[in-house]
Amino acid sequence: MDSIWEYRNLLLAGTAVTVQLALASLALSVVLGLVGAAAKLAANTVSQKIAGAYTTLVRGVPDLVLMMLLFYGGQQIANDLGSLTGWWDYLEINQFIAGVWSIGFVFGAYMTETFRGAILAIPRGQIEAGIACGMRPFLIFRRITWPQMIRHALPSFTNNWLVLIKATALVSVIGLHDLVWNASTAGRSVREPFTFMFAVLIIYLILTACSDVGLRWLERRYNVGVDRA
Amino acid sequence: MADTERTFFEYLVYVSENRSPLDFMLVADHIDKFFYGALLTIEITVLALFIGGVMAIPLAIARAYRHRWLNVPIFGFTYFFRGTPLLVQTYLVYYGLAQFDFVRESFLWDPILSSPWWCALITFSLNTAAYTTEFLRGAIENTAKGEIEAARACGMSPARVIRRIVLPSAFRRALPAYSNEVIFMLHSSVVLSTITLQDILGVGRWLNGRYYLAYEGFITAMLFYMALVFLISKGFRVWEKHWLGHLRARATVEN
Numbered sequence: 001m002d003s004i005w006e007y008r009n010l011l012l013a014g015t016a017v018t019v020q021l022a023l024a025s026l027a028l029s030v031v032l033g034l035v036g037a038a039a040k041l042a043a044n045t046v047s048q049k050i051a052g053a054y055t056t057l058v059r060g061v062p063d064l065v066l067m068m069l070l071f072y073g074g075q076q077i078a079n080d081l082g083s084l085t086g087w088w089d090y091l092e093i094n095q096f097i098a099g100v101w102s103i104g105f106v107f108g109a110y111m112t113e114t115f116r117g118a119i120l121a122i123p124r125g126q127i128e129a130g131i132a133c134g135m136r137p138f139l140i141f142r143r144i145t146w147p148q149m150i151r152h153a154l155p156s157f158t159n160n161w162l163v164l165i166k167a168t169a170l171v172s173v174i175g176l177h178d179l180v181w182n183a184s185t186a187g188r189s190v191r192e193p194f195t196f197m198f199a200v201l202i203i204y205l206i207l208t209a210c211s212d213v214g215l216r217w218l219e220r221r222y223n224v225g226v227d228r229a
Numbered sequence: 230m231a232d233t234e235r236t237f238f239e240y241l242v243y244v245s246e247n248r249s250p251l252d253f254m255l256v257a258d259h260i261d262k263f264f265y266g267a268l269l270t271i272e273i274t275v276l277a278l279f280i281g282g283v284m285a286i287p288l289a290i291a292r293a294y295r296h297r298w299l300n301v302p303i304f305g306f307t308y309f310f311r312g313t314p315l316l317v318q319t320y321l322v323y324y325g326l327a328q329f330d331f332v333r334e335s336f337l338w339d340p341i342l343s344s345p346w347w348c349a350l351i352t353f354s355l356n357t358a359a360y361t362t363e364f365l366r367g368a369i370e371n372t373a374k375g376e377i378e379a380a381r382a383c384g385m386s387p388a389r390v391i392r393r394i395v396l397p398s399a400f401r402r403a404l405p406a407y408s409n410e411v412i413f414m415l416h417s418s419v420v421l422s423t424i425t426l427q428d429i430l431g432v433g434r435w436l437n438g439r440y441y442l443a444y445e446g447f448i449t450a451m452l453f454y455m456a457l458v459f460l461i462s463k464g465f466r467v468w469e470k471h472w473l474g475h476l477r478a479r480a481t482v483e484n
Contacts (some may be wrong), residue, residue, distance in 0.1 A: 030242055060455035062416040065447055067378065073444030164241075169314035173423050180317055185326070194325030201313045201321065208312040 004199050007186045014182035021178060022097050028104025029228040033111020038118050041169050051112060058109035063102060064170045071098035071174045081121035098151060103167055110160045117155055118152035119145065160217040162208050169204075179203060252442070259436055266432035267453055273349055273428070274418050278411060280350075281357035286477050289365035290357065290391060303362065310359035315417050318356060322347040323424045345424040357414050364406045369400040400474050408465035412458055429453045 004011070039051035052140030077094045082088040122145060130140040172180035179200055238450075245254035256263075290297040311316065326332045326342055341347040372395050379388045422431035431447030470477075 023286050027312045057455075059412065060458040061452055062419045062452050064419040064422075065433075065451050065454060068430075068434070069444055069447040069451065073293040073447060076443040101303070121449065153452075166312075173316075180314075180320075184320060187324070192328055194321060194328040197317055197321040197325045201309070204313045204317065 001195070003186075003190045003192050004195060007150070007190075007196075010182045010186055011199065011203070015207075016166050016178035017096075017205070018165075018179040021096060021103070021166050021171060021176070023028065024100045025103035025107065025168070026164060028100060029107035029111045029160075029164070033115050036108060036112030037115035039120060040112065041119060055109045058106050058189065061167070061198060063106045063167055064173060066106060067098055067102040067170060067174060070102050071095065075116070078082055084203025095171060095174050098174060099168070099171035099176055102165065103171075106167070107160055107164050110163075111157070114153050114156040114160060115149065115188060118149045121152040122148050147222070151219075154219045156224060158212070160213070161211060165207055165211070166204065172199065182228065235357070239252070251358055251445055252440075252450065255440060255442075256445055259432075260449075262427075262432045262436070263429060263453060266427055266429040266450075267457070268340055269426060269431075270415070270421065270428040271457070273353060273421060274349055274411075277353035277357055280354040282361055284354070284358040285361035286396070288362040289369060292362060292366040293369035296332050302374050305363050307339050307359040310369050311363065315352070315356050316420050316423065319352045319420050319424060322352050344425050345421075349421055349424060349426065353418070354412070356373055356417070357410065360406070360413075362411055364410070365399060368403040368406075369395055371402060372398055376384060404465070404469055404472060407470075408462065411461055411465070415457055415460070415461065 013131045036051045036054060039047040042048065053180075055129060072091060075091075078091040078093060083089065126144055126148075127140060130144050135143070168178065169180045172178050172184070183196040184193065187193035242254050270403050288303050289381050292303050292307075300386075322342075323345055332338060333341060335342075376398065377390060380394045385393065418428060419430045421428040422434060427435065429450045430447075433450035436442065436446035436449070437444075
């Protein structure tokens with residue numbers, strides 16, 4: 001236990017990196033999810049096919065494989081492209097960026113399904129009523145679709161977020177100094193790997209428990225005024 | 230004839246090394262290693278799913294029936310394993326246990342706890358048992374009340390009700406969720422490559438490291454994983470058709 005206290009700053013710094021990584025990936029995944037859901041629900045068959053291919057690809061490939069592909073392969077492609085076009089000299093894809101893009105890309109596909117289901121759960125008549133009242137598409141989205149979509153999407157969104165937090169641990173494999181990386185380095189140097197890994201597990205449990213409580217509160221807020229059976 | 234074949238082969242190698250963005254001939258040379266990797270991935274995934282699934286059945290029953298002493302500890306077990314990353318759980322077992330002298334001196338150390346294969350199997354099994362317990366519990370709790378009442382009215386004992394009525398229908402209802410769990414387990418099995426094992430991704434990383442490549446190994450690994458996921462979803466579709474066939478909407482026939 002003393003060794004954990006001694007290395008508390010390293011663990012806290014790692015936790016901060018993990019949380020930043022998770023939040024940045026979440027932001028990217030929400031954007032991709034909204035775009036993907038819009039593409040799947042659009043009347044355009046090309047956009048439906050592209051979004052379908054995206055979700056199938058993500059379902060087929062483990063996140064660590066995509067992450068390594070992006071971190072090791074993306075670097076070379078970016079620089080080859082740069083020297084070919086002459087638009088940029090040298091691009092560095094660091095571990096954080098590779099992590100955010102790959103986790104965001106993967107969970108964007110899950111968010112696509114979440115948002116698509118949530119939008120489909122809104123009765124069509126309400127949108128028609130909005131049109132009949134003379135609302136513009138953006139106003140309909142802001143006043144009718146968005147608030148109800150959040151309510152329908154929240155349970156599945158919560159689930160995605162909990163899986164996403166756990167997925168961030170994988171970024172330590174490509175060398176980002178996150179919680180797992182810092183803890184295993186510290187654990188190795190003081191020869192107490194079990195103690196440090198156990199501390200990591202507890203920190204992850206605290207993170208997931210806190211977000212569970214927070215998102216439940218949000219769920220209650222968005223369900224105000226809805227009859228519960 | 231043999232001459233032209235060889236030159237065609239040489240031409241292929243030339244294109245692969247110089248023109249193609251991917252050195253596909255190099256991958257083809259090592260494709261057997263990828264198949265061995267796939268074998269390891271499948272082996273651990275299937276064994277873990279089997280052991281975890283067998284563990285999950287009694288645990289889910291105890292949770293669903295709110296067993297007085299077992300319910301809370303089982304919930305603690307599932308909460309712990311579902312709330313933390315599999316990677317860290319595996320590190321804890323594989324790298325962590327060596328911290329304790331009594332583990333290193335025990336009879337289990339040499340054959341089991343010092344081997345990455347066994348450590349991965351133990352962790353993966355416990356992990357999938359935790360997830361399976363929770364959705365199986367949900368499926369058991371959703372059994373139609375009338376079915377249980379009917380079974381009781383027929384004079385079945387509680388154990389027989391579980392065996393004949395509750396479990397068969399709960400398994401059916403859990404099947405779609407289980408197909409997701411199988412695919413997630415396959416995805417999670419990449420953790421094997423982080424504890425020195427040569428699974429599909431492990432072989433990809435080895436190939437890239439050995440020939441100093443940027444993406445050939447990963448692209449090949451990606452294709453292997455996609456093929457496996459495709460086969461799993463195909464298999465589950467057949468299975469669901471078989472076991473959930475009575476729930477499908479069918480065309481009404483007019484006499």
